Amino acid sequence: MLRGASTSSAGHAKYVDHGLGRAGATLRAQVDAGLIASGILATWGVLTTGAASSVWAIPAGILAWLLPPLHGR
DSSP, X not given: OEEOSSOEEEEEEOOOSSOHHXXXXXXXXXXXXXXXXXXXXXXXXXXXXXXXXXXXXEEHHHHHHHSXXXXXX
């Protein structure tokens, strides 16, 4: 679980390009219960974002590109 200053987010790696509604059900249930503020599903190629959604589907390649380098590892 990733923690921010006032909210927390969860990451869940699930390599799917279809059935995202079912795959994101656990994250949405956690958001609805107030356990986390938002969630991200890492997918093969589907990109689903939106201001009205608390769970986003983002391609794993984009997520990997956003990570900081490991400097010498």
